[in-house]
Amino acid sequence: MAAEKFGITIEKNPPESTLTQLGVRNWPKWDLIPPSKFPWTFSTKESCYFLEGKVKVYPDGSDEAVEIEAGDLVVFPKGLSCTWDVSVSVDKHYFRSE
Template structure:
């Protein structure tokens, strides 16, 4: 299984170029739950702190507010939300419906911001 990657210091220019401000948001209270990624998800952590532990016994990944995280398609593991989470995200490379819906939400946010 591919590893999660974490960029703990993405530049404002990089985030702007990626269009992060238009990505939809997702929030989760402190909790523990299993998850399987059916797309590659790129997420910018706005608030919170989490630990992801893979099902294959590999090392856990810690990420927090300010981190840019890439969850690879096919990753299976357990979320441990240690501090309430708010993230901006986009889906790519995977489940067609999920990716298309993600693109639709981003486009909708871009149009709303332009008006």
């Protein structure tokens, strides 16, 4: 079951059938993101499946974070400006769409 916060949708540990249906394993892989903190703006809608890692995403103007970790399927809305606070190196598949 997916949850939504600040326009970010997170499905924790989706079934393999969902990943297969979306073609997640065929999506490009993002190079490892080491522990760091940086600003980011999504120029397109982006879906990600986190293979490894742990990150807190702080939408601009908010002190509250969305926590994402390995096994999460996440959809970030187009236009979202945020700060990523990566505590455990992230490895992910991603897919961008308008």
